[in-house]
Amino acid sequence: MTYLLDPAWHAEKTRLDDLAAHYDPGTAAVFDRIGVAPGWRCADIGAGGGSVVEMLADRVGPGGHVLAVDNDTRYLEPLAGGQVEVLAADITADPLPADHFDLVHARLLVEHLPSAEDAIGAMVAAVRPGGWLVVEDLDWSTVSTVDPPSPAHERVLRALRELFDTMSYDPCCGRTLPRALRRAGLDDVGFRAEPRPLTADRERGVPLWEMFVDQLAPHLLGGGLLTQADLDAFHRLWHDGESTGFGPLMVSAWGRLPGGA
Template identity: 60%
Template sequence: MSYVLDPAWHAERARLENISALYDPGTAEICDRLGLAPGWRCLDVGAGTGGVAERFAERVGPAGEVLAVDADTRFLEPLAGGALSVRRMDVTAEPLPGNRFDLVHSRLLLEHLASPEPVLRSMVRAARPGGWVVVEDIDWTTVRAVDPPSPAHDRVVTALLTALAVGPYDQNFGRKVPRLLRAAGLRDVQVRAVSLPLTADPVAGQPAWDLLIDQLAPRLLAAGLVDEDDLDAFHRLWHDGDILGFGPLMVSAWGRRAESADA
């Protein structure tokens, strides 16, 4: 499975934990709305650092079950125990356990895949008849909006989107998720889309931008998409305490598997 970012990058855990801090509350709200409760069986696909899986384990309690799967389980393995189990697997090559889970979830996974539909179908089959599937992926359409306007921000974001366009990564995948859930046979599909405001802290900066651009900087520089002055100006901007921007549009969509396992 290809991945546009390097899971072995020295600050990758910090980057992923920042993403969790931004988006875990919204994920928890959706899953609670769907009735997540003690005794449920949950599957988190592409579980990352395990923030969502841990929240699931807290909700389902000792009578429930949470399976967290990822191709790289270095951050997940220390969390295993009690209701939470961890499995290393490449979901593009291996089928998920079928007809078992009350709730199947993925976030920021399918957008990275050259062929996301087979993995989505595997996720649907993993849900029990009547179970829920929740998919969350982003659409980068909102990230150019900043106030006050900034040429430095625009240059670096343009470079980022150019780099993301190389390879299988789909930077507009989020908008496709509701349609793909319906095509996969899910019923009662609903959608929520949120672009979080991102502010510039004089000390902390804006980790959502700083960590992403720091990891991709060698690639952006090597491709001639930016120079060091561009990157310095970008980081100064997100430490100025004034600029307001917006994160990518997080599209969360969910639907229910048909009550018949053959549907």
């Protein structure tokens, strides 16, 4: 296995919607910072459920253009039309239009790819001189924090780390992004980082965190990394109404390609 998450999972759209609810505000803050404006040509790579595509389409208006790119476009096709174009493609194999976009954006994509340097290089090649690249990925350094301490939580984290080692997923990707953008030749590099607080809820639990583990459960169980009792204890933890912790750190990094007006 090389890709961490299965896009055909039965609750994938729900998971993507929950991700959007948590992370779209931070993405919007970055777009505010770099000044995404009407008429811009933008590309969202690994566009997933399409929430960022809709955000960009609203900002660039009818005079702009948003290219939504993903291997699996089932959730993007309904957005096609007007200023939105949908493309089924893999940026590691299918080049984007060169020197074309005012903004190229990717969230929760680079961490899954075998070579972050190659992926960032492919995206930089699509940015016009003076345009921006924004890359957002997770760093798992904050996930071990939970109160009160929980053996169930620690067992799941240990199993996830072992699973990550069997594939191309990089749990430290987020922290490397600012340096990677500088090495790719971008100027005005900046970044923001935000952990998601996790608060156990007796009714809802913590869907974002629990769905991630549930989607990987067949691999965790099948590989002998966890037992069903371990998973049950993990879910009870996030429904106890008491436990608190942090999810992975979301690192958003941006940089501008030199040149342009």
